[in-house]
Amino acid sequence: MSETRIVDRTDASILIALDDEPLATVTALSEELRFARNTVQARQRRLESDGVLAPPSARLRPEAMGLSLLAFVSIQISQGELDPTVEALSAIPEVLELHAVTGDADLIARVVARDPEDLHRVTRLIVGSYGVMRTSTSLAARELISRRMRPLLERSLE
Secondary structure (H helix, E strand, O other): OOOOOOOOHHHHHHHHHHHHOOOOOHHHHHHHHOOOHHHHHHHHHHHHHOOOOOOHHHHOOHHHHOOOEEEEEEEEEOOOOHHHHHHHHHOOOOEEEEEEOOOOOOEEEEEEEOOHHHHHHHHHHHHOOOOEEEEEEEEOOOOOOOOOOHHHHHHHOO
16 A cells, blocks of 8 residues: 555445455445445545555465474664565565564565474575575464454444
8 A cells, every 4th residue: 555545434344345255246246335336346446546455465365385383583684784685585485574673673574484404494595695694483372362344343333
């Protein structure tokens, strides 16, 4: 999303309905929500074009591809080398997310792998990437709260 877009009550209602039934048709959504079909269609298109809705691949669980090991890699980079380092790290498919952070590290990456040996391979790719000076890896033992947006959407309807 290039600029901040505020999700209003109508958008939130549509998004909650899509959360319940991701493949719902515009007609089904309009009937369920009691909104005009054109309203639902226009809103859904705008949510997609504005980047509010993630692409379908974002719903895919890495475990379904045999990538059951999740790790968070803290990365320190050379000063002034952010853009080329991000470009280099984006070429590693197992790096699912990359965030600039404050603290001891400059970046934190959410990384998946098949097993510890595969994670070693992935972290070696990260360490060998342009601009990377040092890394520290933490394994996720288990997920306690999955990524979620629904509670925020529901609160916006109050």
